[in-house]
Amino acid sequence: MTKKKVAIIGATGYTGSELVRILVNHPEVEITMITSETYAGKNITDVHPFLQGIADFKLHSVEDIDDANADLVFLALPHGVSMDFVKRFQNKPFKIVDLSGDFRLQTPEVYEEWYQKAHSFSQGFSLAKFGLPELFSEEIKQSNLVANPGCFPTGAILGAAPLLVGDYIEASPLIVDSKTGVTGAGIKSKPVNLYSNVNDNFKAYGLKKHRHTIEIQEVLGAAAGNDIAVQFTPHLLPIDRGILSTIYAKPKKSITDNDLQEIYSKFYAAKPFVRLRNQVPATKDVRGSNFCDIYTTYDDRTGMIIVISAIDNLVKGAAGQAVHNMNLMLGLDESAGLNLVPVQP
Numbered sequence: 646m647t648k649k650k651v652a653i654i655g656a657t658g659y660t661g662s663e664l665v666r667i668l669v670n671h672p673e674v675e676i677t678m679i680t681s682e683t684y685a686g687k688n689i690t691d692v693h694p695f696l697q698g699i700a701d702f703k704l705h706s707v708e709d710i711d712d713a714n715a716d717l718v719f720l721a722l723p724h725g726v727s728m729d730f731v732k733r734f735q736n737k738p739f740k741i742v743d744l745s746g747d748f749r750l751q752t753p754e755v756y757e758e759w760y761q762k763a764h765s766f767s768q769g770f771s772l773a774k775f776g777l778p779e780l781f782s783e784e785i786k787q788s789n790l791v792a793n794p795g796c797f798p799t800g801a802i803l804g805a806a807p808l809l810v811g812d813y814i815e816a817s818p819l820i821v822d823s824k825t826g827v828t829g830a831g832i833k834s835k836p837v838n839l840y841s842n843v844n845d846n847f848k849a850y851g852l853k854k855h856r857h858t859i860e861i862q863e864v865l866g867a868a869a870g871n872d873i874a875v876q877f878t879p880h881l882l883p884i885d886r887g888i889l890s891t892i893y894a895k896p897k898k899s900i901t902d903n904d905l906q907e908i909y910s911k912f913y914a915a916k917p918f919v920r921l922r923n924q925v926p927a928t929k930d931v932r933g934s935n936f937c938d939i940y941t942t943y944d945d946r947t948g949m950i951i952v953i954s955a956i957d958n959l960v961k962g963a964a965g966q967a968v969h970n971m972n973l974m975l976g977l978d979e980s981a982g983l984n985l986v987p988v989q990p
């Protein structure tokens with residue numbers, strides 16, 4: 646079978662280079678172009694030596710994109726930048742998976758409120774589908790533009806969706822307390838992510854206004870069929886990869902651990918990348934893989950359900966999920982190229 650052709654725009658970043666790492670082993674896809682504006686003309690191994698001998702690809706300028714003859718293009722660009730490329734590529738013959746937040750929300754007005762910046766391509770909102778395959782695989786298959794979910798929303802939505810869709814919990818407030826590794830912030834250096842600020846440290850940030858709050862709230866609200874209020878607080882851990890989210894919810898009626906296991910098993914039956922765990926998951930259980938591990942329990946002392954989800958922010962939270970979306974959009978086996986065994990220890 647002829648392989649499908651794909652290109653990666655922004656390949657030098659963390660999610661772009663993770664896409665290269667995953668796609669070089671994809672059996673039905675070939676990378677025909679990777680781009681960088683800063684390093685155009687150099688080789689990706691000049692920026693990411695770990696790819697030497699595996700993906701010695703030249704970096705092109707995005708201006709060369711037509712030469713890629715791509716069936717699908719990944720945009721691994723910062724939000725606020727991606728939207729201009731989606732606009733510019735709207736009449737091109739390839740499909741797009743956008744890893745940024747530019748088309749994940751329901752309207753440009755909500756985007757501008759939460760991202761505090763103007764949107765340059767509001768028409769894109771009606772074209773884009775939210776790329777969480779466990780919930781929206783049929784829409785994704787039909788779409789030419791998929792907005793890959795944010796890393797925190799991936800763990801939070803997968804953790805809470807079975808309870809909200811089945812109407813088992815009070816919809817508000819839903820408490821999501823998440824901890825992330827530093828690669829979530831991207832490859833560009835920022836003072837807040839300096840070694841001396843992150844190492845041997847732990848802090849909360851983005852209280853009440855992190856842009857992922859609205860992403861989680863919109864998707865879970867739509868899945869539940871009513872408005873919900875999400876209390877989301879991210880924290881920065883001194884680790885490279887991984888997000889652990891702890892979700893607290895109040896059940897509408899009494900519930901047991903067995904009930905929870907049954908609800909989640911039914912909801913995620915035949916979903917290859919959700920693993921329901923009978924121990925509390927850790928970030929290292931999923932490191933380097935496309936799994937979202939989920940643990941559920943009920944605390945009869947407080948009357949609260951506790952759900953814990955773990956993902957690798959660069960894989961299930963970004964590049965792996967983008968490849969899953971690509972598989973669906975190109976009519977390939979949904980798991981192709983994603984048999985990634987977690988890295989231990």
Ligand SMILES: NC(=O)C1=CN([C@@H]2O[C@H](COP(=O)(O)OP(=O)(O)OC[C@H]3O[C@@H](n4cnc5c(N)ncnc54)[C@H](OP(=O)(O)O)[C@@H]3O)[C@@H](O)[C@H]2O)C=CC1
Nearest residue numbers: 655657658659660681682683722723724745829831832963
């Ligand atoms: N890191 C993570 O865990 C996750 C990230 N995301 C999202 O994925 C996207 C990419 O993230 P990430 O890989 O971490 O980001 P990085 O900052 O690591 O990389 C982004 C890349 O985009 C390129 N770039 C930056 N500005 C421009 C520009 N104006 N024009 C063209 N290219 C530009 C840069 O490449 P060059 O200078 O070489 O051109 C850079 O390497 C972001 O929108 C992010 O929010 C989503 C989920 C998880």
Ligand SMILES: CC(=O)N[C@@H](CCC(=O)OP(=O)(O)O)C(=O)O
Nearest residue numbers: 745746795796825826827829830
């Ligand atoms: C550690 C860290 O800074 N993480 C990022 C999450 C980045 C991400 O995945 O989200 P988007 O694609 O929506 O930007 C943050 O909290 O902003």
